[in-house]
Amino acid sequence: MTTHMQDNRQDLRIERFAAGLDGDAPDARTLGWFEAVSFGFYDKKPDPADVAAYTKAYGADRRVLWGAYDDSPRPGVWDNQVPVATYATMVNTLNVGGGRLMDTHLITAVTVRATHRRRGLLRRMITDDLKHAADQGLAMAALTVSEATIYGRFGFGAATFTREVEIDVRERFGLRAPATGSMELAEPASLQELAPELFNRFHIRVPGSIGRQASYALRVSGRWSQDSAAEDKALRAAVHYDGDGRPDGYVSYRFAGWENKPYTVKVIDLVAASQAAYLELWRYLGSLDLMERIQFPLCPEQDPLAWGLTDSRGYEVKAGEDVLWLRVLDPVTVLQTRPYVHDGACTVRISDPLDICGGVYRLTVQDGRGTVDRLASDADVDAVVPVDSLGSLFLGGVRARTLAAAGHFSGASEETVDRLDSLFATDTAPYCITHF
Numbered sequence: 001m002t003t004h005m006q007d008n009r010q011d012l013r014i015e016r017f018a019a020g021l022d023g024d025a026p027d028a029r030t031l032g033w034f035e036a037v038s039f040g041f042y043d044k045k046p047d048p049a050d051v052a053a054y055t056k057a058y059g060a061d062r063r064v065l066w067g068a069y070d071d072s073p074r075p076g077v078w079d080n081q082v083p084v085a086t087y088a089t090m091v092n093t094l095n096v097g098g099g100r101l102m103d104t105h106l107i108t109a110v111t112v113r114a115t116h117r118r119r120g121l122l123r124r125m126i127t128d129d130l131k132h133a134a135d136q137g138l139a140m141a142a143l144t145v146s147e148a149t150i151y152g153r154f155g156f157g158a159a160t161f162t163r164e165v166e167i168d169v170r171e172r173f174g175l176r177a178p179a180t181g182s183m184e185l186a187e188p189a190s191l192q193e194l195a196p197e198l199f200n201r202f203h204i205r206v207p208g209s210i211g212r213q214a215s216y217a218l219r220v221s222g223r224w225s226q227d228s229a230a231e232d233k234a235l236r237a238a239v240h241y242d243g244d245g246r247p248d249g250y251v252s253y254r255f256a257g258w259e260n261k262p263y264t265v266k267v268i269d270l271v272a273a274s275q276a277a278y279l280e281l282w283r284y285l286g287s288l289d290l291m292e293r294i295q296f297p298l299c300p301e302q303d304p305l306a307w308g309l310t311d312s313r314g315y316e317v318k319a320g321e322d323v324l325w326l327r328v329l330d331p332v333t334v335l336q337t338r339p340y341v342h343d344g345a346c347t348v349r350i351s352d353p354l355d356i357c358g359g360v361y362r363l364t365v366q367d368g369r370g371t372v373d374r375l376a377s378d379a380d381v382d383a384v385v386p387v388d389s390l391g392s393l394f395l396g397g398v399r400a401r402t403l404a405a406a407g408h409f410s411g412a413s414e415e416t417v418d419r420l421d422s423l424f425a426t427d428t429a430p431y432c433i434t435h436f
């Protein structure tokens with residue numbers, strides 16, 4: 001599909017397409033698109049053989065790629081098959097709590113060439129895309145961000161958070177709980193099938209989890225490296241089995257090298273289908289001979305490991321990070337899909353800078369089920385809730401009381417804030433270990 005965009009310097013052609021192959025090689029448009037993405041994220045120029053492999057995985061994901069093309073390039077300027085802006089979307093599921101999975105519109109690979117920045121290219125693409133996704137019946141959009149300052153204006157709010165941690169695994173490492181089940185070293189390649197199976201059990205169990213694109217199984221099994229489609233020979237993996245000998249978790253990891261002291265293992269992926277498996281995977285990591293430190297950037301904020309160590313000071317939080325940013329497209333559907341722990345009701349005006357879902361809505365929760373009615377635009381409201389704040393509230397990753405104290409709900413009474421706080425509270429903090 002092709003549309004045009006009037007830039008202040010030229011007419012840009014915007015194309016939407018699926019990544020494609022020409023024989024065994026990527027077609028010119030696909031290769032150009034990958035080149036632009038690599039440039040945008042300061043990566044090295046991609047190898048065509050790698051792009052051919054990525055193209056197949058993108059097909060499995062049903063990704064839609066966007067490119068904005070300059071058809072009047074000047075001499076010396078990059079090949080016009082390389083877009084000046086890129087963007088991509090796909091649909092996967094979000095666990096909204098209570099084991100409910102909701103189709104969600106995922107946005108990724110957003111880049112605008114340095115020479116074309118701040119002329120509204122991103123604004124144009126994301127506005128068109130979100131409106132189109134809403135028209136298609138998708139109720140939620142999501143992305144992960146490179147900078148926290150970009151996407152709030154488009155209605156996205158940070159919704160899940162992780163901790164980057166370092167665990168001291170010298171003599172002080174130990175866990176309070178007795179060991180359960182057993183661990184085995186795994187041939188990483190075996191994870192290509194096992195990893196998605198175990199991830200799906202994690203995904204249904206953990207609110208905030210996003211389903212994974214095809215590349216995950218290839219990377220965590222070492223079939224692909226982090227930055228190419230060549231085998232990752234440094235990757236190691238281990239699997240945990242429950243008392244009945246059934247696999248219930250895996251970890252894949254890499255040694256940081258003898259030149260790095262203290263000797264460190266970097267966890268690439270750690271997926272536990274059960275709570276018990278989570279601690280057991282850490283017990284295994286803590287038992288690795290010669291290793292002194294384990295690094296993992298994706299621990300949950302409420303981390304059982306921090307409370308499971310016999311010496312909790314061996315657990316060091318290096319940074320806190322937001323992972324998933326959510327953008328509500330259809331408040332009725334999303335609020336009726338998630339579960340609730342407290343009954344109550346509240347009428348809010350959702351303010352939406354892109355005018356996709358702004359309006360007055362009444363949420364009524366009874367016996368844990370939410371019902372949402374859209375009211376007339378002049379109906380009395382208890383609070384005005386910006387749509388990005390609603391994205392942050394949705395999974396319970398931040399309390400309404402905290403957002404109110406930060407000035408998100410101007411004019412809301414304390415009683416309203418208490419009600420919002422109670423309505424949006426969840427019993428489990430959301431946790432997302434998928435980047436896309």
Ligand SMILES: CC(=O)SCCNC(=O)CCNC(=O)[C@H](O)C(C)(C)COP(=O)(O)OP(=O)(O)OC[C@H]1O[C@@H](n2cnc3c(N)ncnc32)[C@H](O)[C@@H]1OP(=O)(O)O
Pocket residue numbers: 040041107108109110111112113116117118119120121122123124143144145146147149150153
């Ligand atoms: C989901 C993902 O892929 S996250 C990755 C995002 N990409 C990157 O970080 C790669 C490097 N950066 C870029 O390629 C570009 O700078 C982009 C994509 C972030 C922005 O593209 P642009 O076309 O310059 O944005 P555009 O001109 O449409 O700006 C839209 C608005 O966002 C603001 N904005 C854009 N980028 C930034 C930024 N980095 N920080 C703060 N504000 C920003 C603009 O000021 C503008 O604000 P306004 O319309 O409210 O006045």
